[in-house]
Every structure is written in structure tokens, then in C-alpha cells.
Amino acid sequence: MTHEAFSLVALAVIFGGALLGMFLRTRLPESHLGADTKDVVRLGAGLIGTLAALVVGLMIASAKTSYDAQSGYVSRMSADLVQLDRILSEYGPETGEARDMLRPAVAQLIDRIWGQGDLGLASTPPFGESGVGQAAIQKIQELAPKNDLQRFLQARAVSAAGDLQHARFLLAAQPGNPIPPPFLLMLIAWHAIIFASFSLFAPWNATLVVVLFLLAASASGAIFLILDLSRPFVGVMNISSAPLRNALGESH
Numbered sequence: 001m002t003h004e005a006f007s008l009v010a011l012a013v014i015f016g017g018a019l020l021g022m023f024l025r026t027r028l029p030e031s032h033l034g035a036d037t038k039d040v041v042r043l044g045a046g047l048i049g050t051l052a053a054l055v056v057g058l059m060i061a062s063a064k065t066s067y068d069a070q071s072g073y074v075s076r077m078s079a080d081l082v083q084l085d086r087i088l089s090e091y092g093p094e095t096g097e098a099r100d101m102l103r104p105a106v107a108q109l110i111d112r113i114w115g116q117g118d119l120g121l122a123s124t125p126p127f128g129e130s131g132v133g134q135a136a137i138q139k140i141q142e143l144a145p146k147n148d149l150q151r152f153l154q155a156r157a158v159s160a161a162g163d164l165q166h167a168r169f170l171l172a173a174q175p176g177n178p179i180p181p182p183f184l185l186m187l188i189a190w191h192a193i194i195f196a197s198f199s200l201f202a203p204w205n206a207t208l209v210v211v212l213f214l215l216a217a218s219a220s221g222a223i224f225l226i227l228d229l230s231r232p233f234v235g236v237m238n239i240s241s242a243p244l245r246n247a248l249g250e251s252h
Contacts, residue, residue: 003224003227003228003230003231003235004224006184006223006227007220007221007223007224007227008220010184010188010191010219010220010223011216011217011219011220013188013189013191013192014188014191014192014195014216014219014220015195015212015213015216016192017191017192017193017194017195017196018195018196018198018199018209018212018213018216019199020192020196021195021196021197021198021199021200022199022200022204024196024200025199025200025201025202025203025204026204033200033201038201041197041200041201042197044197045193045194045197045198048190048193048194049190049194051190052187052190052191052194055183055186055187055190056187056222056226059179059183059184059187059226060222060225060226060229062179063179063225063226063227063229063230064229066174066229066230066232067229067230067232067237067239069174070171070174070232070233070239071232071239073167073168073170073171073174074171074239074241074243074244075243076163076167077164077167077168077171077243077244077247078243078244078246078247079247080160080163080164080167081102081106081164081244081247082247083160084102084157084160084161084164085099085102085247087153087156087157087160088140088153088157090153091143091150091153091154091157092150094143094144095139095140095143095157097139098136098139098140098143101132101133101135101136101139102133102136104132105132105133105136106133106244106247108132108133109133109168109244110241110244110245113233113241114233114238114241115233115234136161137161137165140154140157140158140161141158143157179226179227179230184223184226184227187223188223191216191219195212195215195216198212198215199212
């Protein structure tokens with residue numbers, strides 16, 4: 001299920017809680033809706049609301065931390081790519097073949113991560129290294145330096161290629177969804193209970209329905225925000241591929 005569909009389900013469940021409260025009001029005897037009962041329900045709803053607010057805050061913080069980490073790794077990969085290409089350029093024309101291999105290797109990586117284009121790479125893991133990328137690194141390792149400067153530049157190139165691989169491994173090691181599903185389900189259930197308590201003691205009218213629907217939409221919007229941040233390469237707030245594409249543009 002996509003996070004958009006999940007958020008709509010959350011909206012339906014939360015607003016359904018409000019409708020359930022309206023229904024119960026029409027079915028329960030007045031003795032069950034007295035002042036003492038209202039106070040207890042309000043206290044209970046306040047407790048659940050506090051817990052829900054804490055959980056929402058923790059979820060947003062967790063998703064944002066994961067989002068920022070993966071965005072940082074993308075920027076790091078971009079910087080490593082530019083550095084590697086410039087080192088190879090300084091080495092001399094012997095690195096021309098390796099430099100030519102870097103461009104399609106990074107283009108394929110962008111295609112796999114962001115799902116843009118159709119390069120026939122569906123069988124390759126999103127953060128896996130392509131054959132052309134491995135070949136480029138092998139070409140760098142096979143260089144035969146002719147002087148101390150080239151030996152120094154080759155060592156730097158091998159180190160930069162290692163840093164690029166390390167950043168890619170760190171990106172791949174990030175959890176796909178840092179938010180455990182039981183947390184989301186419990187959060188939705190809590191909101192449904194809270195909204196049921198809102199409408200249980202209020203006389204039904206059109207204004208009440210509209211206000212409760214807008215509040216439910218706001219609550220489900222927070223859930224959408226959490227889910228969207230937890231999947232940083234798709235959705236509305238996705239990490240841009242521009243840094244890597246700009247790095248490709250600076251190459252050569």
C-alpha cells in the first residue's frame with residue numbers, strides 16, 4: 001500500500017471514530033452522558049492525546065533524521081565523484097577510459113535509485129554497483145604510474161573511489177522505513193478514540209461534522225508527512241537527484 005493510500009485509510013478510520021461517537025450519542029441513555037461521565041471521558045481522551053502527540057513527535061524526528069542522513073550521503077557521493085574525476089584528469093590521458101566509464105556508471109545508479117528512465121536495470125539492487133562501475137575502479141587500480149606525481153594521484157584516486165563506494169554502502173544500509181507499522185496502527189487507533197470522545201457529548205450539526213473532518217484530515221496529514229519522509233527517494237518530499245546529475249555535468 002502506498003503512503004498516500006495509507007493516509008486516506010487513516011483519514012477514514014479517524015473520521016469514522018468521530019461518526020461512531022455521534023452514533024453512540026443517539027443510542028446511549030442520558031444517564032450515561034452525565035457530567036461525571038463526560039469528565040472521565042475527557043480526562044482519558046486528554047491522556048491518549050498526550051501520548052499520541054509524543055509518538056507523533058518521535059516519529060517525525062526519526063523520519064527526518066533518516067531523511068537528512070540519506071540526503072547527506074547523496075551529497076557526499078556527488079562530492080566524491082567530482083573529486084575522483086578531477087584527480088583522474090590531473091593524472092593524464094591514461095585515465096580517459098576510466099573517466100568515460102564513470103559517467104554511465106553514475107547515470108545507472110541514479111536511474112536505479114530514483115527509478116527515472118528505463119535502462120533495463122530492474123534486476124540490479126537499487127544501491128548495487130553496476131558492472132561498468134566495477135570496471136572503472138579496476139581500471140584505476142591497474143594504472144601504471146610513471147613518476148612520483150602519478151603514483152600520488154593514483155593513490156588519491158583509489159582512495160576517492162573507496163570513499164564513493166563507502167558512501168553508497170552507507171546509503172544502502174539505511175532502513176527502508178524507519179517507522180515500525182505497529183506504531184502507525186496504534187497512532188491511528190488512538191486518534192479514532194480521541195475523535196469519538198469529541199463527538200460523543202456534542203449535539204450533531206453540520207458545523208461539527210465539517211470541523212471534525214478538517215481535524216481528521218490534519219491528523220492524517222501528519223501521518224502522511226511521517227510516511228513521506230520515511231521514503232526519501234519517492235513521494236512529494238523526495239531527495240533530489242540534482243547533486244549527482246550536477247556532478248556528472250562537471251565531469252569532463
